[in-house]
Amino acid sequence: xxxxxxxxxxxxxxxxxxxxxIQDQAVELAARVGTPLxxxxxxxxxxxxxxxxxxxxxxxxxxxxxxxxxxxxxVEVIGGIEPARSLILAAxxxxxxxxxxxxALLAEDGSTLHAAAREAAVDLYYEASxxxxxxxxxxxxxxxxxxxxxxxxxxxxGTTNYILSRMDETGAGxxxxxxxxxxxxxxxxxxxxxxDGFDAASKAAILAGLAFxxxxxxxxVYREGIANVTAADVASAKAMGCTVKLLVICERTSTVxxxxxxxxVHPAMIPRTHPLAAVNDAFNAVFVEADAAGELMFYGRGAxxxxxxxxxxxxxxxxxxNRLAGTxxxxxxxxxxxxxxxxxETRTSYHVSMDVADRTGVLAAVATAFAVHxxxxxxxxxxxxxEDATLVxxxxxxxxxxxxxxxxxxxxxxxxRAVTSVMxxxxxx
Amino acid sequence: xxxxxxxxxxxxxxxxxxxxxIQDQAVELAARVGTPLxxxxxxxxxxxxxxxxxxxxxxxxxxxxxxxxxxxxxVEVIGGIEPARSLILAAxxxxxxxxxxxxALLAEDGSTLHAAAREAAVDLYYEASxxxxxxxxxxxxxxxxxxxxxxxxxxxxGTTNYILSRMDETGAGxxxxxxxxxxxxxxxxxxxxxxDGFDAASKAAILAGLAFxxxxxxxxVYREGIANVTAADVASAKAMGCTVKLLVICERTSTVxxxxxxxxVHPAMIPRTHPLAAVNDAFNAVFVEADAAGELMFYGRGAxxxxxxxxxxxxxxxxxxNRLAGTxxxxxxxxxxxxxxxxxETRTSYHVSMDVADRTGVLAAVATAFAVHxxxxxxxxxxxxxEDATLVxxxxxxxxxxxxxxxxxxxxxxxxRAVTSVMxxxxxx
Numbered sequence: 129x130x131x132x133x134x135x136x137x138x139x140x141x142x143x144x145x146x147x148x149x150i151q152d153q154a155v156e157l158a159a160r161v162g163t164p165l166x167x168x169x170x171x172x173x174x175x176x177x178x179x180x181x182x183x184x185x186x187x188x189x190x191x192x193x194x195x196x197x198x199x200x201x202x203v204e205v206i207g208g209i210e211p212a213r214s215l216i217l218a219a220x221x222x223x224x225x226x227x228x229x230x231x232a233l234l235a236e237d238g239s240t241l242h243a244a245a246r247e248a249a250v251d252l253y254y255e256a257s258x259x260x261x262x263x264x265x266x267x268x269x270x271x272x273x274x275x276x277x278x279x280x281x282x283x284x285x286g287t288t289n290y291i292l293s294r295m296d297e298t299g300a301g302x303x304x305x306x307x308x309x310x311x312x313x314x315x316x317x318x319x320x321x322x323x324d325g326f327d328a329a330s331k332a333a334i335l336a337g338l339a340f341x342x343x344x345x346x347x348x349v350y351r352e353g354i355a356n357v358t359a360a361d362v363a364s365a366k367a368m369g370c371t372v373k374l375l376v377i378c379e380r381t382s383t384v385x386x387x388x389x390x391x392x393v394h395p396a397m398i399p400r401t402h403p404l405a406a407v408n409d410a411f412n413a414v415f416v417e418a419d420a421a422g423e424l425m426f427y428g429r430g431a432x433x434x435x436x437x438x439x440x441x442x443x444x445x446x447x448x449x450n451r452l453a454g455t456x457x458x459x460x461x462x463x464x465x466x467x468x469x470x471x472x473e474t475r476t477s478y479h480v481s482m483d484v485a486d487r488t489g490v491l492a493a494v495a496t497a498f499a500v501h502x503x504x505x506x507x508x509x510x511x512x513x514x515e516d517a518t519l520v521x522x523x524x525x526x527x528x529x530x531x532x533x534x535x536x537x538x539x540x541x542x543x544x545r546a547v548t549s550v551m552x553x554x555x556x557x
Numbered sequence: 558x559x560x561x562x563x564x565x566x567x568x569x570x571x572x573x574x575x576x577x578x579i580q581d582q583a584v585e586l587a588a589r590v591g592t593p594l595x596x597x598x599x600x601x602x603x604x605x606x607x608x609x610x611x612x613x614x615x616x617x618x619x620x621x622x623x624x625x626x627x628x629x630x631x632v633e634v635i636g637g638i639e640p641a642r643s644l645i646l647a648a649x650x651x652x653x654x655x656x657x658x659x660x661a662l663l664a665e666d667g668s669t670l671h672a673a674a675r676e677a678a679v680d681l682y683y684e685a686s687x688x689x690x691x692x693x694x695x696x697x698x699x700x701x702x703x704x705x706x707x708x709x710x711x712x713x714x715g716t717t718n719y720i721l722s723r724m725d726e727t728g729a730g731x732x733x734x735x736x737x738x739x740x741x742x743x744x745x746x747x748x749x750x751x752x753d754g755f756d757a758a759s760k761a762a763i764l765a766g767l768a769f770x771x772x773x774x775x776x777x778v779y780r781e782g783i784a785n786v787t788a789a790d791v792a793s794a795k796a797m798g799c800t801v802k803l804l805v806i807c808e809r810t811s812t813v814x815x816x817x818x819x820x821x822v823h824p825a826m827i828p829r830t831h832p833l834a835a836v837n838d839a840f841n842a843v844f845v846e847a848d849a850a851g852e853l854m855f856y857g858r859g860a861x862x863x864x865x866x867x868x869x870x871x872x873x874x875x876x877x878x879n880r881l882a883g884t885x886x887x888x889x890x891x892x893x894x895x896x897x898x899x900x901x902e903t904r905t906s907y908h909v910s911m912d913v914a915d916r917t918g919v920l921a922a923v924a925t926a927f928a929v930h931x932x933x934x935x936x937x938x939x940x941x942x943x944e945d946a947t948l949v950x951x952x953x954x955x956x957x958x959x960x961x962x963x964x965x966x967x968x969x970x971x972x973x974r975a976v977t978s979v980m981x982x983x984x985x986x
Contacts, residue, residue, distance in 0.1 A: 145849065149703060149704075149849060153703065153705065156705065156770075156893075157703060159770070159890075159892040159893075160702050160703075160770075160890060160892075255700060261847075261849070261850035261851060261853060262853060263692075263695075263696035263699075263700030263701065263853070266692075266695060266696065266699060266700050267692035267695065267696065270692075270695060270871060270874070270875055271684060271692030271695050271868065271871040272692065272867065272871055273589050273870070273871050273874035273875065274578065274582065274586060274589075274867060274869070274870020274871045274872075274873055274874045275578075275867040275870060275871065276582065276585065341585075341588070341589075403835075403856075406832075418690075418867060419863075419867075420574065420578060420690070420863040420864060420866055420867035420870070421690035421857065421858065421863075421864050421867035421868070422690060422857065422858040422861075422863070422864050423857060423858070424690060424691060424692070424855075424856065424857035424858075425854070425855070425856035425857065426853075426854070426855060426856075427832075427853065427854035427855075427856070428850065428851065428852060428853035428854065429850065429851040429852070429853075432851075434848075434849040434850075434851070435849060435850050435851050437849055438701065438703065438704040438847060438848075438849035438850035439700065439850070440703070441702070441703020441704060441849070442699060442700040442701055442702050442703045442704065443703075444703055445699070445702035445703045446699055446702065449887065450884075453884050453885065454884070455879075455882050455883070455884035456882065458878065461588075461589060463588040463589075464585075464588075
């Protein structure tokens, strides 16, 4: 039988593992696909840096590689918006299916890619773009296709999870933990994509889109990174039996005008008894709540060359099988077209710690600040007395706007010396 | 567009939820499939028992229903070998695709079903047959298709997990915990399929077959149930920081003659720090260890009408989409044809507690009994003194046959008063 030929764009941490697996597992891949998968070429920027790839496979001309008539499938693991987008669109134009791990591109312009794939009658698969090795997108696209999802919540960024794990373990501040992560190679030279939540926001957009059959882009995602998480926040979380995690939360919400989709990425305190609290370092985990299925959890390595390459290879087998059968996998599913709910209207709950003067009437005044915004208080704890008193308040859920306005008002109260920690609380059951 | 028509065989706990979801989610299902899914009929034994289904949908003639020319897809949720097998084969013969939750049938005669589906060029999907709502088979069949799996280990039977959870919590014996499970409806009138491990063994066969691309039937699975697990075993597990779980363990092992597959179901002690230790009651969880992907975990509701129906509906959408596209999903993958390793050769480790006379030389004699079988001891703990001494030994891994022979020898030593607990230990890292 005629072999299917695969072009790989990019040969970094993931690409080099993809190339290795295509060669090492050739016999098994051929058996699973029904025909051999052959490497057609690997596009790189600096050929001399890839001694592990046979020189005749290497090219610096990615545009030429994706247009070659003997290429059937293109694996894009360059990342970023350009030239990845142009190369993928060129591949579609030439009738090639594409497997990509590019979350940023999918979250910014997934609809363009999906439309181009549909027009060219080829496949676009992207399991590796979210949560590395964890089979998560295929279950969302296919296994749960007969169910109605309410919520997807998880930890999908290894760098920030490592930093927060270290802050929790050692009491270190953010900068110190970031320096440690950088020294160990867990953080990039420019850590902003991870630390400021951009990476997680891209993944949130992809997850929400699949979960709720709605187009969601990265700009629809409310995003707060972890750069402002302090040692005091982490200590405050500890004191109430919680830990701080950077969470991705995608919800279907009910509004007076019908259902909407709320998608957000922010640090949050979760109880230590919550399964996500035990997800440390580079591991990822995602909870899915569905009408009929109930609660599901997926856990595994969210990053790294080999785990991500495993997800790419799974897609490669699926795409190759589809080509062999002359068929296509599921395309974009955006029929629900639900509106995006603004963060201000999304219901959350807050933890607020503040240093207050220990005077009669302080609690009453603080309670009033919450009440005027319609925010109901769940627990109040006062620590210390006189000049050192600390008041810790956890609210019930309320619109996020009401909660943030309350905090603004608290900062203005003259017997509130300082609001020392404000953070959302999730995962209470 | 022409609707696809679905016949449902069986209307019990799962079937009634499938019927409900097909009707309640009609709009969403139509959007996801690309054409409406219509209920064509529901085959039941006692029509008067199903007031929730419109009477014109009900039939007692399942044979007639699966042969109707207007039926496109058959959902089989009767369970058991016959008449389920004949009905499924009849459906294939009539060109209908089948979605089933029938683990017993798949584990006994999956190859016949797969061959018949292939011959008729129709689909056979069965996500619901293992671990209810948890999307597990599709990841194994598809997402991990480009990876090499080493091990699948998990908890896939809710009844036994409930019983063992209760024994662990309350110190109750097996019969007492079983009675409680029966009273709460967690155990069937005849609990043997669950308690004796038959249900788990069927699921193990299906998982091992998919994981290792080899035909595995229920009779290939080494099986021990939980009826002989005593309160003393559970107490002994507790004393060493473990809990007892009924585990399914599927492994690719290396032998001198090449790779083999070892598949077993038995109670085992696992450390309380192991993620499976926290899986309680009716929840299921499965770990998958793969070459490139590393360790993955899937967690969710393993039983119950709605969760299982969610898995059936996911398959139904996939099968319907395939039909619409004129294509087929992945069929049986058994190209590896690995041999099944006998349990005696499978490497396990044992926990053994025994009451011994506290005499000089006892430990030496016991240690010798292990040594003559080539079994190396990992830890020894002696509790009490003189007439009440208890010796607790945990071994390193050794062939299971050597371990069981050692225990036989121990029982014959005259200063060993009683071997009070013997159980395999898993999940040490």
